[in-house]
Amino acid sequence: MERSWYVLTTRSRHEKVARDQLIGRDVETFLPISERWSQWKDRRKKIECPLFPGYCFARFSLDERLRVVSAVGVTG
Secondary structure (H helix, E strand, O other), X not given: OOOEEEEEEEOOOOHHXXXXXXXXXXXEXXXXXXXEEEEOXXXXXXXXXXXXXXXXXXXXXXXXXXXXXXXXXXXX
């Protein structure tokens, strides 16, 4: 079966969780990350944010669809 790239919607702020779950299930994933500085009252820190919040990309065949959408953090 041919594997194609699909866009998966994720729960809010669960993009990395969904990516890690899919990697654990041997699914090829892509989550573009950008780094930015975040300022609090007492410190400044560089944090990683998804380039497309709420989305993760995965490559799989349609036979594997149930295994993919049942991962923690994936909504569709």
